[in-house]
Amino acid sequence: MKLEQVNKTFGSHQVLKNISLDFPRGKVTVLVGPSGSGKSTILRSLNILEKPETGTYDFDDLQIDFSKEISKNDLFYIRQKTGMVFQSYNLFPHFTVLENIIEGPIQVLKKKRPFAIKQAKELLIKVGLSDKANAYPEQLSGGQAQRVAIARSLAMNPEYILLDEPTSALDPELELEVLKVLLQIAKEQQSMVIVTHNLAFAKRVADKIIFVEEGNIIYDGSVENFFDPDTRNARISQFISSMTFEN
Amino acid sequence: MWNTISTSLPQILEAGFKYTIPLALISFFIGLALALVTALIRLSATKGINIVIKLFFRFYVWLFRSTPLLVQLFIVYFGLPYLKIKGLTPEGIKLDPFMAGVLTFSLNTGAYASETIRAAIESVPSGQWEAAASIGMTRTQTLKRIILPQALRVSVPPLANSFISLVKDTSLAASITIVEMFEVSQQIAAENYEPLLMYSLVAVVYAIFCTILSWLQGKLEKKLNASHVKRGSESR
Ligand SMILES: Nc1ncnc2c1ncn2[C@@H]1O[C@H](COP(=O)(O)OP(=O)(O)OP(=O)(O)O)[C@@H](O)[C@H]1O
Numbered sequence: 001m002k003l004e005q006v007n008k009t010f011g012s013h014q015v016l017k018n019i020s021l022d023f024p025r026g027k028v029t030v031l032v033g034p035s036g037s038g039k040s041t042i043l044r045s046l047n048i049l050e051k052p053e054t055g056t057y058d059f060d061d062l063q064i065d066f067s068k069e070i071s072k073n074d075l076f077y078i079r080q081k082t083g084m085v086f087q088s089y090n091l092f093p094h095f096t097v098l099e100n101i102i103e104g105p106i107q108v109l110k111k112k113r114p115f116a117i118k119q120a121k122e123l124l125i126k127v128g129l130s131d132k133a134n135a136y137p138e139q140l141s142g143g144q145a146q147r148v149a150i151a152r153s154l155a156m157n158p159e160y161i162l163l164d165e166p167t168s169a170l171d172p173e174l175e176l177e178v179l180k181v182l183l184q185i186a187k188e189q190q191s192m193v194i195v196t197h198n199l200a201f202a203k204r205v206a207d208k209i210i211f212v213e214e215g216n217i218i219y220d221g222s223v224e225n226f227f228d229p230d231t232r233n234a235r236i237s238q239f240i241s242s243m244t245f246e247n
Numbered sequence: 248m249w250n251t252i253s254t255s256l257p258q259i260l261e262a263g264f265k266y267t268i269p270l271a272l273i274s275f276f277i278g279l280a281l282a283l284v285t286a287l288i289r290l291s292a293t294k295g296i297n298i299v300i301k302l303f304f305r306f307y308v309w310l311f312r313s314t315p316l317l318v319q320l321f322i323v324y325f326g327l328p329y330l331k332i333k334g335l336t337p338e339g340i341k342l343d344p345f346m347a348g349v350l351t352f353s354l355n356t357g358a359y360a361s362e363t364i365r366a367a368i369e370s371v372p373s374g375q376w377e378a379a380a381s382i383g384m385t386r387t388q389t390l391k392r393i394i395l396p397q398a399l400r401v402s403v404p405p406l407a408n409s410f411i412s413l414v415k416d417t418s419l420a421a422s423i424t425i426v427e428m429f430e431v432s433q434q435i436a437a438e439n440y441e442p443l444l445m446y447s448l449v450a451v452v453y454a455i456f457c458t459i460l461s462w463l464q465g466k467l468e469k470k471l472n473a474s475h476v477k478r479g480s481e482s483r
């Protein structure tokens with residue numbers, strides 16, 4: 001999965017400035033950067049919730065040219081290959097936890113209901129919520145809701161899961177239970193792209209780090225180099241020290 | 248007095264069950280269907296032929312919300328017979344009173360309720376659209392499965408209010424010769440010279456109908472909320 005020479009403007013504000021990125025399969029790519037730098041816009045472009053004006057998007061053999069109209073088929077192909085997890089969970093409030101998870105498999109992938117339910121129950125075990133199948137979203141804590149959202153996106157069997165600050169609405173102890181689930185999924189070679197402000201987690205989970213600032217890619221490389229005080233550039237050092245106790 | 252009441256009440260109630268309630272119910276459900284279509288069209292993308300269709304529905308909503316219901320009834324019942332278009336309606340459009348009533352009340356309800364439904368759909372957070380899109384649901388699937396069920400819950404109280412208003416507004420149908428409750432009470436009053444008693448009596452009957460409807464509304468809202476949250480063992 002890769003983006004090439006992508007530009008996106010909102011009004012007169014250029015949010016993505018000719019960026020090119022690739023997201024290796026089976027690996028975890030973490031996007032970091034200051035607020036407003038364009039991280040969410042990158043993630044949303046990968047799911048085509050946002051359509052950049054120019055640039056291309058390659059997914060396996062499919063190439064999408066953002067400057068042209070995107071066909072319905074291509075759109076649904078991308079949407080099925082990429083699952084999105086939002087900061088605010090966005091669970092369907094009128095459905096139970098189980099119904100939230102089986103909705104996509106049944107309606108979109110046309111799976112049989114018993115199969116979808118069986119799969120959903122396995123996913124609930126995986127995210128540690130097997131006792132919540134019949135609960136409604138508003139009965140869940142934030143951490144539980146986000147784990148359901150992760151299960152919902154996994155149920156579509158996507159190649160990549162895109163997570164936009166999945167834990168920034170959560171208290172620390174609830175954050176931890178979500179991060180543990182993500183680490184577990186990462187261990188199973190699930191391809192992921194994660195936007196996070198939690199650098200300790202980034203260090204732990206990432207195979208690759210991308211640092212975005214004002215729509216430019218400042219860093220795109222290994223985790224070790226990113227955090228290495230000897231090799232990293234001044235701007236990154238400044239960012240890291242603003243986010244941590246390190247100085 | 249009790250004698251007068253006991254002879255006239257059955258006639259008023261009969262008119263209620265024969266005309267007032269059917270008129271309100273039929274018009275309301277046709278109006279709701281029309282409102283849903285109107286709301287969806289008005290929320291659809293503004294491009295191509297859609298622009299003309301959207302403009303037409305906007306005009307329709309504007310027209311029925313900015314003219315009095317009584318005038319609308321008169322135009323449909325007394326006016327349309329004079330709408331003589333060569334080749335299309337050479338004889339004018341003559342509707343029987345009940346049909347004219349249903350047509351007018353449906354169109355009127357449709358215009359108002361479409362605004363209610365439109366607002367309810369817009370009140371569903373955009374994150375719901377995005378979550379549905381991100382699992383690959385089409386626009387139609389998203390509307391049907393995700394957005395409308397949530398919008399419906401929000402629009403039950405205002406729609407129920409519209410229905411209650413409609414029940415009372417059907418009294419205007421007396422003016423186009425429908426013998427609903429109010430018309431019957433007028434007829435009786437003309438015979439027994441008891442206008443105060445007759446009009447108070449029909450007012451009480453309207454009040455009872457509307458109170459029952461409010462009570463049903465409360466039940467429905469409770470039920471919709473309950474299906475959303477089952478209290479008890481499942482909660483955290
Ligand atoms: N729909 C929109 N309309 C107008 N401007 C937008 C829109 N979405 C994002 N922006 C602007 O684009 C810029 C980048 O936004 P983006 O959400 O991608 O940043 P971010 O890196 O995810 O920030 P944060 O860490 O705060 O989430 C911001 O300046 C934001 O104000």
Ligand SMILES: [Mg+2]
Nearest residue numbers: 039040041164
């Ligand atoms: Mg963001």
